[in-house]
Amino acid sequence: MAAGLTERRQLILKLVVQEFVETAMPVASDALVRKYRLGVSSATVRNELAALEDLGYLTHLYTSAGRVPTDAGYRFFVENLMERTSLSLPEQRMIRHQFYQVRGELDQWVQLAGAVLARTAQNASLVTPPRSSDPLRFRHLELVAIHESMALAVLVFHGGIVKQQTLTLDADRSPDDLRRVAGRVSDLLTDLTLNGVEELLNTDAQQPQPSFGDFERLLADLVVRAMHAFEEQVQEQIYSDGLIEMLSQPEFIPALAREDAERAVQRMRHALEILKSGRGLGQLIPQALASDGVQVIIGGENSTNEMREYSIVLARYGVDRAVAGVLGIIGPTRMAYPRSISTVRYISSLMSDLLTELYSTEQRPPEEDNA
Amino acid sequence: MAAGLTERRQLILKLVVQEFVETAMPVASDALVRKYRLGVSSATVRNELAALEDLGYLTHLYTSAGRVPTDAGYRFFVENLMERTSLSLPEQRMIRHQFYQVRGELDQWVQLAGAVLARTAQNASLVTPPRSSDPLRFRHLELVAIHESMALAVLVFHGGIVKQQTLTLDADRSPDDLRRVAGRVSDLLTDLTLNGVEELLNTDAQQPQPSFGDFERLLADLVVRAMHAFEEQVQEQIYSDGLIEMLSQPEFIPALAREDAERAVQRMRHALEILKSGRGLGQLIPQALASDGVQVIIGGENSTNEMREYSIVLARYGVDRAVAGVLGIIGPTRMAYPRSISTVRYISSLMSDLLTELYSTEQRPPEEDNA
DNA sequence: TATTAGCACTCTCAAGGCAAGAGTGCTAAG
DNA sequence: CTTAGCACTCTTGCCTTGAGAGTGCTAATA
Structure with a gap:
């Protein structure tokens, strides 16, 4: 099948990757022979390792220190060598059960997905909330008095999005x-997009007899503000969890990573900032939103230098064309790819199912012609 | 005023604390004399330092390595020595402005408070959402169809608390x-507590002619479930931010903390877990809720061993008897107490004002924004 | 031609030793 | 009570050294 690698070299590459992922220590020719009972001597394996190194799949840190996969090595492993597994059935059941427990509570799904991803793959997770590709569309407004001069406005949008805003009342x-x-305001604005609402307000203001009274206009302005805020905010929203899980990987534990503890700490802080700010994964999210299946980005393959030591396993979830989000795992390049991938695949299809149940038959609002 | 310490010893203790907080390095007699132009020799200061050590306010790590405050030293500093300052007016204004920008968006306040606390005090922050001391009281229920067989229930409770739940409809x-x-359900349940709702449902079920039809009962059950979930969840809810700020303190940076880098990493991980799980601060929150003013817990003074190296500055915020929460700073015992305390004091009073505006039944004059 | 044994070589890693430096504690004098 | 002076202690950084790990190479072998 793949790029002129003999069977044996493929086997050895696979073993090196598996071994390194498991132990986090550079793997030696000798160890391979002993552990996997290859029928050959360590010298032969050394020759093969050297060849794999020439081909760019492995490296050395220094002359005499076992081999370590390169990004290309991991890539080849993911593409051609690894076995495609699924999460075990008990695991699947357990996860489904957890989602079952928060059924109905839409706003908990994202959080739960993040937690489950992280725990299952033992790395950090990223989840963006499901978002409609269509612009936000107003549905319904509800006012509840808090006291004489204050009210709570509950704004409901299409797709089950709810925002709350307090406002001061002009009169009792x-x-x-x-x-x-x-x-009244609900009826006037229902099914309108942000543009639609603004347009309506503008034209209405020019009428000799506006349909919006003072208070109604105040409410409409509130709606506009909330919709603006939502549009702005939702772009950037990346929920993340599993920091602790990721930082439990040997890379971040100086005693295990045989190297300067200083390094480990810097790496830790670095990882923290990536997760907090979402820096370095800017293009990945929209990219994943546009593609199907599970994406694997290994080390410096794609993004900035920032991410050179990390890999990301991402997948889209959602209902075609209606709502979609992205979820995935982030961790050191030395990652258990088969497990990460099957985890991401399972959770994303689970989330998709949940969303489908919710949205599939949704009545779509009447078509509206605006840019 | 305080425990038989001469003026000079108090001064020296104060300087040691300030110096150590600033530099994170053990402070030497010599350095004190030079930096603060004490009119005495370093030998004199050494004698005083030795005395302060005998009294338990300072320690040594080893024979020849400057002094470091003990918990008792910090305590004395906080009680008797430090100057009570406030945040500068420009800082106050900036903070007020940020809160002004999210006025109305109740659910953003907690998050903003956390972010501001952390950034201002350069440590991690803790914030619990404002919570009524009264049990949750139902107000109002709203149903919005999502599609034929699915609806979104928006549950509004007293105090502006809103929950959303999706539910499957039994019929179109x-x-x-x-x-x-x-x-109808809103009318029947309005103003009831969880107990009240359950009671009503029970007695109603026994009536020959129940007021609740099948669908109404389904909704009422939903309300009960949501209220249960809220009561359970709200206990534990601690929002936290500023991990990065805290981990930028020298304690967590091996190069600066002159000691085993291993330590720094462990400490980092440890801090992470405390913040994530809220372990070790169990009793502190209710305790702070019950008290007035700013609480300072230094090192191992109060809680478990877990927290021996951390201090917490906490304050209650809220409206008397109506709603209240807790907010504060957590960081290494080597903390800029005056600044932390004034930050916590300011933010808590700000949050209190905001909440008062919201909940007090007195008509308040419209706020004037003089930015 | 592919494999293998053998061995020299390289580099890390941990331990030990050594010198410099920092800061104290103590003593004795002012 | 203060202070100068000095010995003492402990850290810290640097260097060295030896052991160990694992490779790369060479030459012999099937």
């Missing part, structure tokens, strides 16, 4: 009054 | 139908 208003005004 | 229902049922 009865609950009935509030309900009537809210109903 | 018109929007009007949904509104009517929601209104």
Whole structure:
């Protein structure tokens, strides 16, 4: 099948990757022979290792220190060598059960997915909330008095998105009054996008007899503000979990990583900032949103230098064209790719199912013509 | 005033604390004399240092390595020596401005408070959401169809708490139908606590002619579930931010902390777990909720061994008897207490003001923004 | 031609030793 | 009570050294 590698070299590359992923220590020719009962001597394996190194799949840190896979080595492993497994059935069941327990609570899904990903793959996780590719569309507004001069506005949008805003009332208003005004504004704005609402408000203001009274206009402005805020905020929203899991990897533990402890700490801080700020993964998210299946980005393959030591396993989840998000694992390049990939695949399909159940038959709003 | 310490010893203790907090290095007699132009020789200062050590306010790591404050030393400093400052006016203004920008968005306050605390005090922050001391009280229920067989229930409780739940509909229902049922359930349950709702449901079930139809009962059960979930969850909810800020303290940077890098890493991981799990600060939160003013817990003074190397500065915020939460700073015992305390004091009073505006039933004059 | 045994070579890693430096504690004098 | 002076202690960094690990190479072998 693949790029002119003899069977044996492929086998050895595979073993090196597996061994290194497992132990986090450079793997020696001798160790391979002993552990896997290859029918050959260590010298032969050494020759093969040297060849694999020439081909760019392995490296040395120094003259005499076992081999370590390069990014290309991992890539070849992922593409051609690894066995495609799935999570075990008990694991799947356990995860499904956890999602079952928060059924209905849409806003918990993202968080749960992050936690499960992290724990299952023993690395950090990234999840973006499901988002519609269509612009946000207003549905419904509800006013609840908190006291005489204050009310809570609950704004409901298509797709089950809910925002709350408090507002100061210009005058004392009865609950009935509030309900009537809210109903009126809801009716006027229902199914409109942000553009639609703004347009409506503009044209209405020019009418000799505006349909929006003062208070209604105040509410509409609130809606506009909230929609603006949402559009801005949602771009960047990346939920992340599993920092501790990732930092339990040997890379971050100086005693295990045979090297300067200083390094480990810097790496730790570095990882922290990547997760906190989402820096270095800017293009990856939209890219993953546009593709199908599980994406694997290994080390410096794609993104900036920042990420040179990390790999990312990402997948899209959601309902075609309606709502979608991205979820995945991030960790050191020395990652258990088969497990990460099957975890991401399983969770993403699970989330997709959940969302499909929710959105599949949704009545779509009447078509509206605006840019 | 305080425990038989001469003026000079107090001065020296104060200087040692300040110096150590600033530099994170053990402070030497010589350095003190030079830097602060004490009119005496280093030998004199050494005698005083020795005395302060005998009294338990300072220690040595080893024979010849400057002094470091003990927990008792910090305590004395906080109680008697430090100057009570406030945040500078420009800082206050900047912070107020940030809160102004999220006015109305109740659910952002906690997050913002956490971020501001952390950035201002350069340590990690803890914030619990404002919570009523009264049990949760239902107010209002709203149903919005998502598609034929699915609806979103928006549950509004007293105090502006909103939960959302999706539910599967037993039959196709018109929007009007949904509104009517929601209104009916709202009316029946309004102002009830969890106990109240459960009781009502129980007695109603025994009536020959129950007021709750099948669908209404389903909704009521949903309410019960949500209230249960809230009561359980809210206990533990601690929002935390500023991990990076805290980990930028020299304690966590092996190059600066003159000691085993191993230590620094372990400490880092340890801090991480404390923040993630809230372990080790169990009793502190309720305790702070019950007290007034800013609490300072230094090192092992109070909690478990876990926290021996950390200090916490906590304050309650909220409206008397109505809603309250706790916010504060956590960091190494070598902490800039004056700044932490004034930060916590300021943010807590700011949050209190915001909440008061929201919950007090007195009509307040419209706020003037003089930015 | 592919494999293998043997061996020299390289580099790391841990331990030990050594010198410099920092800062104290103590003593004795002012 | 203060201070100068000095010995003493402990750290820290640097260097050296020896052991060990694992390779790369060479030459013999099937």
